[in-house]
Each structure stands twice: as C-alpha cells, then as structure tokens.
Amino acid sequence: MANLDLRLIRIFNLIYETKSLTRTASALSVTQPSVSYALSQLRRQLADPLFVRGPEGMVPTSRATELFKVFKRSVNEIDLVVESITSFDPATSRQVFQLCLSDLGEVAFLPAIVNRLMSEAPGITLEVVPMQVDQVPEWLDRGEVDAAIASVDFSGKARRKVISQERYVCVLPARLAGTGSTMTLEEFRRLRHVVIDQSTGHSQVDAALSAMGVERDVSLRIHHFSVLPGVLANSDLAVIVPSHVANLFGGSWPVVVKELPFQISRFDVSLYWQDTSNRSAALSWFLDLLTRSLIEAEVLTTPGDADPV
Template sequence: MAGIDLHLIRTFLSIYESGSLTRAAEELSVTQPSVSYALARLRKQLADQLFIRNAEGMIPTRRATELFTTFKKAVNAIDASVEAGRTFDPAVTRQQFRLCLTDLGELAFLSPILQAFGSEAPHATLEIVPMQIDAVSQWLIQGEIDAAVASIPIEGAEHHEVLYEERYVCVLPKTYSGSPTQLSAEEFAFLRHVAIDPSAGHSQADRLLESMGIQRRIALRLHHFSVLPYVIASSDYAAIVPLRVAELFAAQWPVTLRELPFTIPSFNVSLYWNGTPPTSPAQRWFQQTVAASLKQPLGPLALFH
C-alpha cells in the first residue's frame, strides 16, 4: 500500500461496495469526475483495470477482489485508531449501529437492546440486518455490520463473547394433554412438526436428529420463525426451538413447552464482531451494551405451563 494515497483507497472501497461511480461520488461528497480521476490513478499505480463497466455497474476484477479485504481492514484500523483518541458520549450521539440478528433473535433480543439504547443513547439509530448465515462472515470482514448474534460459530469473525448457554425444547399448543414435563419418544414421533429453513440460523437440532437416525413427521416448512407461535397456537403442530424463545412464546401465546425425549447438547449464543484494537469508543460501547443487555434473563417465567 506504500505510495497510495488514503483518499484513493477510500475511493476504491466506495466503488467496490456501491458498484457505481455515481453512488461512490455521492457517498464521498465529491463530483463524479473526481471519482473517475481517482480510479484512473489507481489503475495506473496498481497496473490493473480494477473495475469493468457493464450493464450491472462496475464489476471488480480478480485483483480488485483480492485487494478489497486488505484495504478494508487497513482503513478500518486507521479509522479505529483515530476514533480511539476521541471521546464518545452515547447520550448525545446520532451514530448508526448495524446488528445482524436471526428473526428469532429479533423476537427475543430486540426488547432488552432497545431498552438499553433508549436509556443510554436515545438519539442513536439501530439498524437490524436480517441474518443470512452464509453471508454474515463476509459482512463482518467488509464492515457492512458492526456485530452479529448467532448460535453457531461465525467463521472469519475475529472476536466473540459468549452471552449465555442455551438448549432446545419442544413447543406445542396449550391444549396438548400428553406428558406434563418431558415428551416420550413415542409422543415425539407421533407429533406433526414445523421445520424452519436452515438459512434462519438454527439447524443444529435437525443435524443432530439426523445423526441420531431420528426422523420427524414434517407437516409444514417455514422460512421464518416469526409466524411460528401463531401456527402452533392455532393447530396441533409442534416445533423445536431454543428455551429462551419457547418461554417468550409461552408468555404471550396459548402454547406450552416440553423437554425433548433425547439428549441434544446445549449450545452457546454469542456476540461476534471484527476489528483490530484499539477499538473506537463508539464500537466498544455498542458491543458492551448489546452483550450486557442479552446476558440478562428474560424474567421469571415458569418453564412448564
């Protein structure tokens, strides 16, 4: 990176991420000819076209793709070092933070996080990015999100903090009259189950059941968890969900929960983020606030209803 102006690198990153000279100019608050001139200088210095224009926009070359991660990390490290020397007051900040959550995470986590934001950073903006489990690692690397909460390891994440330990249970309609605390193997096999698409970020239970040779009677397949409590409350279907979410469902809907008839190992729910120290005060506040919010229990809920 020796001999390359930081301004040129920021221009490169903006073109790469936006796929457009016009949008890059808008993001950088400069004219489009300025962006074109910067790109011409970069092409000469790096001896590569870097971007090729087609109907879809500015498409990066292989060399540009190789350079992107290195440039992005370098610029993030520079920005973090500069920010580390500044004071940060959450009470007055208007900064936007981006957190990646599954739709289950939105149901279970948003309330405590928003309470913390409301009391500590009332003018800040929180954007929730829907989880795409295959893309979240790249989002962290590229700085498209500030952090992610997930129940499976995020490859490529540089840091993580365990928030709490979790386990799976079975959710059923309130009218279920079988075993009062734990399903038998026969009851479990007889139930009609709802299956959730693995891209939602909760596929551990299905993989374990498959490895144990246990098959469920799948009656419904959904791509999201958000409609699940309504489906179960209004039918005789069952679903496997994390305990914290099952308790939340049971507190708000006419559903009940039971322990599974076989042992599925517990798992950790963790906060993931990237960034080489020193971390900016704003990012440090954000990570600590999210972690502290989610380490708190949801409240005194009876396990079986």
C-alpha cells in the same frame, strides 16, 4: 499510486460493498457524477477497470477484490486510531453500528437492544445485517459488521464471549399439549412439524434426530422464526426451538412449551466482534451496551458476564 488519497479509497470500498454508484453517492451525500469521476481516477492510477457492470450491479475484478481486503482493513485501522484520540459521547454521537443477527436473534434480542439504544444514544443508528453463516467471519474480519450474536461457532480471528447456554424444546398448540411437562416419544412422532431452514444456524436438531433415528412428520419448511407463533396458534403443527424463544412465544400466544423426549446437546449463544488491539472507544461502548441489553432480556443473567472484553 502515490497520489491515491484516503477519499478515493473510501469511495472504492463503498462501491465494492454496495455494488452501486448511486448507493455510494447517496451514502456519501455527493452526486453520482462525482463518484463516477472518482472511479475513473482510481482506474487510471491503479491501471485496472476495477468494476464492470453486471446484472446485479458493479462487479469487482479480481484485482479489485485483492485491493478491497487491504483497503478495508487499512481504513478501519485509520479510523480506529482517529477514534482512539477523540472522545466518544453516545448521547450526542451520530455513529452507525452494524450488528449481524439471525431472524431468531432479532426476535429474542433486538427489542431490549433498541430500548437501551433509544435511552442512551438516540442519535446512533443501528443497522441489522441478516445472518449469512458462511459470511460472518469475513464480515467481522473486514470490519463490515461491528458485532454478531449467534449460536454458531465461528472460526477465524473474531473474539468471542459466550453469553448464554441454551437447550431445545418443543412448542405446540395448547390443544395438542396433553399433560405433563415432557412429551413421550410416541406423542412426538404423532405430531406434524414445522422445520426451520438450516441456513439460520440451527442444524443441530436435524443432526441429532438423524443420529438417533428419529423421524419427524414435516408439514411446513420455513426460513423465518418470527412467523412461528401465528402459524402454531392457528394450526396443528409443532416446532423445536431454543428455550428462550419458546418462552417468549408462550408468554404471548396460545402455545405450550414441552421438554423433548430425547436429549439434544445444549449449545452456546455467543457475542462476536473483530479481534483488534486498537479497539475504539465507540466499539467498546457498543459491546458493553449489547451485553447490558442481553441482561435486560434475561439472556445473560450473571453480573460477571457483563464485560465482553
């Protein structure tokens, strides 16, 4: 164990995350035999198989899962200390940042974020990690993602900055909209609806409707917000979505945004990141870029909210 070096620990962490020796070798720009040899060294020194081959790739043993929690946190802390004593220049950096977004978040926030990244840091790579609500707190804690933007209140050690407060509205084809800015309950009941899967983090709508005893005539259930405009424009369906996204749809498609005939509680959209006292200059810059991008996207509009610290 005394000879276990940082290089081997990094290889272990990558195998755990990718579940593949091939993908680990590619990420490190080395050959697969080199990764296999490193794994055999780890197995000898740690006296455990660590990974076994399964249908979905390299499956960690229980011992490997325990070690990963420690190794990942330790490597992150080492990297943070190193980064804290070196300068970070976004204009020349080749760093990779991981941002967790829902499908809805990609539609609403990603264009402004990418626009600012290309302008300020053309060499930086942004990896968008699909939202899995039950996994995000662990991902943040282990440093597997640098930040997340979500309407879900994640418990745990993550830091949080509320960036906006949203409300739900109804979007429907213009030919079905009728008059007035608010539909009646009877008009709502007559509509056929698209429902977004609750795994996207928007379960508030179903809970509120159930509590009020309001039922929808559901014709379509989907998992992705991004397909909604085309679906609505070419059908007689309606959908309940957050107002910011509804306004994006309404600006580009022949759909109308209407207020609901009942109250659904407003909800917060928040920026989350790992709670650590040794936050690197790179992460501080990334969080600042995210908040400035959200101002540009007219999600976060108060100048004083631009500081995520």
